[in-house]
Amino acid sequence: xxxxxxxxxxxxxxxxxxxxxxxxxxxxxxxxxxxxxxxxxxxxxxxxxxxxxxxxxxxxxxxxxxxxxxxxxxxxxxxxxxxxxxxxxxxxxxxxxxxxxxxxxxxxxxxxxxxxxxxxxxxxxxxxxxxxxxxxxxxxxxxxxxxxxxxxxxxxxxxxxxxxxxxxxxxxxxxxxxxxxxxxxxxxxxxxxxxxxxxxxxxxxxxxxxxxxxxxxxxxxxxxxxxxxxxxxxxxxxxxxxxxxxxxxxxxxxxxxxxxxxxxxxxxxxxxxxxxxxxxxxxxxxxxxxxxxxxxxxxxxxxxxxxxxxxxxxxxxxxxxxxxxxxxxxxxxxxxxxxxxxxxxxxxxxxxxxxxxxxxxxxxxxxxxxxxxxxxxxxxxxxxxxxxxxxxxxxx
Numbered sequence: 001x002x003x004x005x006x007x008x009x010x011x012x013x014x015x016x017x018x019x020x021x022x023x024x025x026x027x028x029x030x031x032x033x034x035x036x037x038x039x040x041x042x043x044x045x046x047x048x049x050x051x052x053x054x055x056x057x058x059x060x061x062x063x064x065x066x067x068x069x070x071x072x073x074x075x076x077x078x079x080x081x082x083x084x085x086x087x088x089x090x091x092x093x094x095x096x097x098x099x100x101x102x103x104x105x106x107x108x109x110x111x112x113x114x115x116x117x118x119x120x121x122x123x124x125x126x127x128x129x130x131x132x133x134x135x136x137x138x139x140x141x142x143x144x145x146x147x148x149x150x151x152x153x154x155x156x157x158x159x160x161x162x163x164x165x166x167x168x169x170x171x172x173x174x175x176x177x178x179x180x181x182x183x184x185x186x187x188x189x190x191x192x193x194x195x196x197x198x199x200x201x202x203x204x205x206x207x208x209x210x211x212x213x214x215x216x217x218x219x220x221x222x223x224x225x226x227x228x229x230x231x232x233x234x235x236x237x238x239x240x241x242x243x244x245x246x247x248x249x250x251x252x253x254x255x256x257x258x259x260x261x262x263x264x265x266x267x268x269x270x271x272x273x274x275x276x277x278x279x280x281x282x283x284x285x286x287x288x289x290x291x292x293x294x295x296x297x298x299x300x301x302x303x304x305x306x307x308x309x310x311x312x313x314x315x316x317x318x319x320x321x322x323x324x325x326x327x328x329x330x331x332x333x334x335x336x337x338x339x340x341x342x343x344x345x346x347x348x349x350x351x352x353x354x355x356x357x358x359x360x361x362x363x364x365x366x367x368x369x370x371x372x373x374x375x376x377x378x379x380x381x382x383x384x385x386x387x388x389x390x391x392x393x394x395x396x
Contacts, residue, residue: 122208165308258290323387
């Protein structure tokens, strides 16, 4: 959700910017001139820009910046917007590996890196508010404070973005999905979060406290898990080592999703390395810099669970993928049954659930509902049913 933008023009960053783009952003028009893009000049963003500049990523802001982009006539969302034309093949975003936060090797359990993130998040934000007259401590506090400026830009605990994923749905909203595999996977993830909380946090007196000084609760670990699943990128390390790592990459992780995005993510998780978004097509001033989430193979079953949104772009391809799984024509990407075709029993019981209501029923229910998570559930099952109707054997 977009945040208020100050109207008064302010300088951003210091006058020694190596990138040359931090001395004051102008208005952004270009291809979106009719719906002017608001550049984020908030104090929170300015501190983040300074942190990125100090880490050697200041040149990014001569090409693109954080903006509040129009989603429709009423809503704007935060994302990355081009400040000038960029040619195909040129670097759009370049982040030194050392500015990424590495949460260890790739794995199927998001609760492990979530615990590491939650610990670092609490320690970093607590340390950023401390002060010291000792010169060495002051330098270290400045570094920690800089990283805190990045963490402060992340979606907040119990914020709208977080609460829109199935991990925070009510029991009723989960039921209204009419999709048993999502319900079961969501419950399994909750069980894993509970187990991890009990083993690593609940009885650990040395675990950091939350920002207000209170003990960490299970819902805060669930929020951290959501951040890991929605923002962390898996990046290969040294080619000879053959390992991949889970990274939070500042600024790059603010790019929104577009399945049709031609832009390419490249780089390696190695000291001295760079993590980049390279233009796969020419870019105009004012264009949003989007990337494709899920490697182009994820459908709305994944997006709703892991990110908290439904993708209706590209001729509803994200719903078509779900329908193809249900028809045994496409392998399950992640979660229960990952890598395999959906079993016949799972297909039958899901179709049976979807058939409990008609599309007309669903549209009428959607019109009357006000709870956002239940609205998302209705939209999901409507989208799946519409996709199924495209296939000849959908109801066989």
